[in-house]
Amino acid sequence: xxxxxxxxxxxxxPDGTPVDVSVPEQGxxxxxxxxxxxxxxxxxxxxxxxxxxxxxxxxxxxxxxxxFEKVEAVAPGFVNFWLSKKTIQEELQKASRNEHYxxxxxxxxxxxxxxxTDPNPFKLLHIGHLxxxxxxxxxxxxxxxxxxxxxxANYQGDVGLHVAKAIWGMEQTSKENMPxxxxxxxxxxxxxxKAYALGSSAYENQxxxxxxxxxxxxKIYARSDSRINELYDAGRAWSLAYFETVYKxxxxxxxxxxxxxxxxxxxxxxxxxxxxxxxESDGAIVFQGEQYGLHTRVFINSKGLPTYEAKELGLNKKxxxxxxxxxxxxxxxxxxxxxxKVLLKAMELIFPDVAKKTxxxxxxxxxxxxxxMSSRTGDVITAExxxxxxxxxxxxxxxxxxxxxEQEKNExxxxxxxxxxxxxxxxxxxxxxxxxxFDTSLSFDGxxxxxxxxxxxxxRSILRKAGDVKMKSDFELLEDEAELALARKILExxxxxxxxxxxxxxxxxxxxxxRLASAANHxxxxxxxxxxxxxxxxxxxxxxxxxxxxxxxxxxxxLGMSAPEKI
RNA sequence: GCCCUUGUAGCUUAAUGGAUAAAGCAGGACUCUUCUAAGGUCUUGAUGGGGGUUCGAUUCCCUCCGGGGGCACCA
Numbered sequence: 001x002x003x004x005x006x007x008x009x010x011x012x013x014p015d016g017t018p019v020d021v022s023v024p025e026q027g028x029x030x031x032x033x034x035x036x037x038x039x040x041x042x043x044x045x046x047x048x049x050x051x052x053x054x055x056x057x058x059x060x061x062x063x064x065x066x067x068f069e070k071v072e073a074v075a076p077g078f079v080n081f082w083l084s085k086k087t088i089q090e091e092l093q094k095a096s097r098n099e100h101y102x103x104x105x106x107x108x109x110x111x112x113x114x115x116x117t118d119p120n121p122f123k124l125l126h127i128g129h130l131x132x133x134x135x136x137x138x139x140x141x142x143x144x145x146x147x148x149x150x151x152x153a154n155y156q157g158d159v160g161l162h163v164a165k166a167i168w169g170m171e172q173t174s175k176e177n178m179p180x181x182x183x184x185x186x187x188x189x190x191x192x193x194k195a196y197a198l199g200s201s202a203y204e205n206q207x208x209x210x211x212x213x214x215x216x217x218x219k220i221y222a223r224s225d226s227r228i229n230e231l232y233d234a235g236r237a238w239s240l241a242y243f244e245t246v247y248k249x250x251x252x253x254x255x256x257x258x259x260x261x262x263x264x265x266x267x268x269x270x271x272x273x274x275x276x277x278x279x280e281s282d283g284a285i286v287f288q289g290e291q292y293g294l295h296t297r298v299f300i301n302s303k304g305l306p307t308y309e310a311k312e313l314g315l316n317k318k319x320x321x322x323x324x325x326x327x328x329x330x331x332x333x334x335x336x337x338x339x340x341k342v343l344l345k346a347m348e349l350i351f352p353d354v355a356k357k358t359x360x361x362x363x364x365x366x367x368x369x370x371x372x373m374s375s376r377t378g379d380v381i382t383a384e385x386x387x388x389x390x391x392x393x394x395x396x397x398x399x400x401x402x403x404x405x406e407q408e409k410n411e412x413x414x415x416x417x418x419x420x421x422x423x424x425x426x427x428x429x430x431x432x433x434x435x436x437x438f439d440t441s442l443s444f445d446g447x448x449x450x451x452x453x454x455x456x457x458x459x460r461s462i463l464r465k466a467g468d469v470k471m472k473s474d475f476e477l478l479e480d481e482a483e484l485a486l487a488r489k490i491l492e493x494x495x496x497x498x499x500x501x502x503x504x505x506x507x508x509x510x511x512x513x514x515r516l517a518s519a520a521n522h523x524x525x526x527x528x529x530x531x532x533x534x535x536x537x538x539x540x541x542x543x544x545x546x547x548x549x550x551x552x553x554x555x556x557x558x559l560g561m562s563a564p565e566k567i
Numbered sequence: 568g569c570c571c572u573u574g575u576a577g578c579u580u581a582a583u584g585g586a587u588a589a590a591g592c593a594g595g596a597c598u599c600u601u602c603u604a605a606g607g608u609c610u611u612g613a614u615g616g617g618g619g620u621u622c623g624a625u626u627c628c629c630u631c632c633g634g635g636g637g638c639a640c641c642a
Binding site for chain 1: 569573580583586587589593601605608622623638640641
């Protein structure tokens with residue numbers, strides 16, 4: 001919708017002047033508004049209101065007949081637009097006939113890799129990984145909605161000190177106490193979690209254990225010790241199987257799995273073949289970032305093993321070798337933001353083309369009210385336990401009106417649990433920390449995932465109750481303010497999708513969907529849809545309900561949430 | 568100490584340099600013989616302090632105060 005208004009404005013604005021059209025918060029300022037007159041006035045040294053007035057007059061003359069109901073210039077120099085009913089009705093008709101409303105072709109033909117979640121085998125998936133997964137999946141879906149071919153990648157840390165710590169912990173357990181084939185994945189993961197915590201605290205508190213763990217780390221890379229290989233292979237396999245069960249619950253399907261073990265090899269090669277960029281220092285190979293305003297980082301440690309930085313070099317080279325990427329996005333927590341700057345600078349010197357197309361998208365941390373989570377002390381909330389806890393809480397909320405079988409009920413609970421968690425992450429700007437408090441962060445009412453899902457279910461319920469009443473999608477009978485307001489909200493959807501994609505901000509879409517749902521609920525409350533004596537009007541309103549539900553469903557999909565038919 | 572980041576209502580969050588700062592929760596008042604009350608309606612309440620740039624600042628700059636993260640062989 002914005003584009004239509006901008007194209008009407010364009011002829012009256014000199015090239016080079018940015019034209020912005022927005023939807024004002026206050027209804028009294030029009031359906032859409034622009035501040036371009038104030039920009040022009042500034043450049044032309046005229047009174048803003050005079051320019052705005054002049055612009056408003058020109059627009060009214062040049063716009064298609066009946067497009068606007070009113071165009072008004074208002075102090076200090078805004079031009080406000082009111083769409084005519086006819087425009088709203090016609091645009092809504094287009095929306096109602098478009099199964100893929102909101103989709104665009106702005107990224108058509110482009111291949112984009114989005115890397116996210118990035119858990120570490122031998123450790124648990126905690127709620128921080130939920131954050132990366134939720135944001136990464138939504139970014140992926142925004143790209144897909146824009147027509148891009150998206151490759152979802154997951155980079156899992158199957159080597160490194162954390163693995164050595166876990167293996168040391170596993171070694172402390174006698175063979176008969178190790179989980180066997182018959183044990184559940186959950187039991188195996190609990191065992192690994194404990195092993196890691198044990199190794200981790202011993203590493204910090206016992207110097208001799210620290211040395212032993214470092215030795216294990218070297219043996220893992222070299223695969224030189226059969227007992228360690230055995231523990232390693234078992235633990236890695238358990239972890240990966242367990243991760244899959246969580247990805248499935250969350251609705252993510254990865255196209256490619258990268259592992260640190262392979263990236264490490266590639267990274268060593270890259271560093272060794274570009275030694276002119278690096279420097280030897282205390283037996284390690286480092287990149288001196290100071291000359292670029294950054295700091296020095298170790299890429300290969302004094303034992304000759306690649307660190308995180310070298311692995312990333314190998315990884316990113318590999319990504320572009322394997323796929324014809326136009327763009328590569330890496331979603332991680334913001335704790336590694338400074339490392340990434342150093343990494344990107346080194347990458348720029350070695351693979352300028354890769355660096356240019358790579359974006360590090362960092363998100364905030366999920367913190368507990370008590371402070372930072374730590375898997376070392378066991379003070380973590382795992383992804384699974386959170387999902388399960390939310391499910392238990394939800395059972396009490398279930399409506400008895402929904403008329404669901406036991407199995408349907410469980411599916412709905414799972415769908416809403418995921419929705420509640422994902423929405424609580426996506427509703428705020430990426431980059432901000434989330435203070436995660438189970439009772440207050442996961443709301444089921446108000447500005448929440450379940451609110452959106454509930455709104456959808458109510459709309460679908462009307463459509464079911466309508467039975468075989470035919471829908472009619474010419475919207476000439478639409479005239480109440482509640483239904484027109486809802487219609488206008490629907491027309492904003494494509495703009496919001498585009499904005500969310502451009503800004504890497506699913507939160508923009510989440511905020512919009514809440515407003516859409518709010519308009520839908522207001523319409524629902526004020527308008528007895530099926531009780532009208534005018535059959536034509538029922539038919540038209542049903543089409544509005546159907547369109548609203550569809551837009552909600554598409555929007556929820558982009559956020560990675562499902563839209564249950566009944567709640 | 569240096570670098571990055573952040574401070575909006577009692578709480579959790581919105582707001583491409585624009586208009587009377589927007590929601591949800593919590594608090595107060597209403598609302599189910601009517602399509603799902605996880606809903607709707609009304610209501611109380613906020614930009615950390617001080618400067619500056621601008622016609623206009625929550626937004627940009629400086630400074631002070633308070634959070635968070637990072638500062639070479641972990642990721």
